[in-house]
Amino acid sequence: MDLQLCYNASQDTFPLPRHIKERYGPFGFPEPRDPHCPYISSNFVMGLDGRASFRELQGRAGGRVVSRSTEDRWLMDFLRAHHDGQLIGANTLREEPGPDARGADYGIDDEQLRVYRKETLGLNKQKIIVLTGSGNLDVTLRVFDSPRVEPWIFTTPEGERNLRSQLKMLGREGTINIISAGAGRWVDLAAAARLLRQEYGIRTLLCEGGPMLNGELLEKQLIDEEFRTISLQVLGESTKPGIDRPTTYGNVSYIPEMTPWFRLISIHYALPYHAFFRLRYEGPREFQD
Numbered sequence: 001m002d003l004q005l006c007y008n009a010s011q012d013t014f015p016l017p018r019h020i021k022e023r024y025g026p027f028g029f030p031e032p033r034d035p036h037c038p039y040i041s042s043n044f045v046m047g048l049d050g051r052a053s054f055r056e057l058q059g060r061a062g063g064r065v066v067s068r069s070t071e072d073r074w075l076m077d078f079l080r081a082h083h084d085g086q087l088i089g090a091n092t093l094r095e096e097p098g099p100d101a102r103g104a105d106y107g108i109d110d111e112q113l114r115v116y117r118k119e120t121l122g123l124n125k126q127k128i129i130v131l132t133g134s135g136n137l138d139v140t141l142r143v144f145d146s147p148r149v150e151p152w153i154f155t156t157p158e159g160e161r162n163l164r165s166q167l168k169m170l171g172r173e174g175t176i177n178i179i180s181a182g183a184g185r186w187v188d189l190a191a192a193a194r195l196l197r198q199e200y201g202i203r204t205l206l207c208e209g210g211p212m213l214n215g216e217l218l219e220k221q222l223i224d225e226e227f228r229t230i231s232l233q234v235l236g237e238s239t240k241p242g243i244d245r246p247t248t249y250g251n252v253s254y255i256p257e258m259t260p261w262f263r264l265i266s267i268h269y270a271l272p273y274h275a276f277f278r279l280r281y282e283g284p285r286e287f288q289d
């Protein structure tokens, strides 16, 4: 692995082991903008054209196919190690079944980072929170019974009914933490974030996909930071009409006065194909002209 540090203006609050700090530099988060909400980061890989998925190519939709980088995989574990919870949209689970059709468990593969999370940071098992309005999830996927992680589902009351009847049929009641909120088809993400912070003690939340969820979080000004791996390739347009290759921002749309800006916190790179940006949300900027 050959991660190189180019620039790093991070807070220095986490007690990184020396060899990791030498490679990465300091790491820390500022105080949250809203103490009643988790500090929310997102982590995605994208091509030079901003696209995040070869979505229409079955079995090749995942970020892994865009990334092709061991450094990116390590950084993903690095971020997982530092967050209380990970948030994932239901489509990401549906579209990334992996080679055995059971999907990933979103756990930390790197042994040193697993030990660091548990023993140095004193954090519990990774909480993987899957967001679904419909509740149409395959609860036999790996993430829902992996010994490495604690599965949660955040849904609507209708979604909860669907999921509980599915779990009952499988004789697996009580194996997944299900939280539901709101009344309609969609969960109110701002209310969900507050609930996760206040009722469930989630102080830091890492959104790992997909673009639709990330775009929604950005639109609602819930994103505090973005970790972006730029894979130096062009994905281009979809090869199938009707299925777009999404950018990492889903469906957001802004006029110039309202575009959210981000401040650069760090840049790492791995020669010759990857750059890793850490960015902090600032919001719209004002210009004289």
Ligand SMILES: NC(=O)c1ccc[n+]([C@@H]2O[C@H](COP(=O)([O-])OP(=O)(O)OC[C@H]3O[C@@H](n4cnc5c(N)ncnc54)[C@H](OP(=O)(O)O)[C@@H]3O)[C@@H](O)[C@H]2O)c1
Binding pocket: 043, 044, 045, 046, 051, 052, 053, 054, 055, 061, 062, 063, 066, 088, 089, 090, 091, 092, 093, 095, 096, 131, 132, 133, 134, 135, 136, 155, 185, 186, 187, 188, 189, 208, 209, 210, 211, 212, 213, 214, 216, 246, 250
């Ligand atoms: N490059 C990368 O780093 C990366 C990372 C992750 C994913 N991806 C790719 O991105 C694609 C999937 O992304 P996507 O944008 O289509 O989907 P997504 O964000 O993963 O999931 C969208 C789904 O999440 C649920 N959801 C989102 N907001 C909600 C809300 N406010 N309330 C309730 N439920 C909500 C809904 O599930 P229900 O339909 O069940 O209601 C919705 O259909 C895949 O191709 C995946 O491989 C790439």
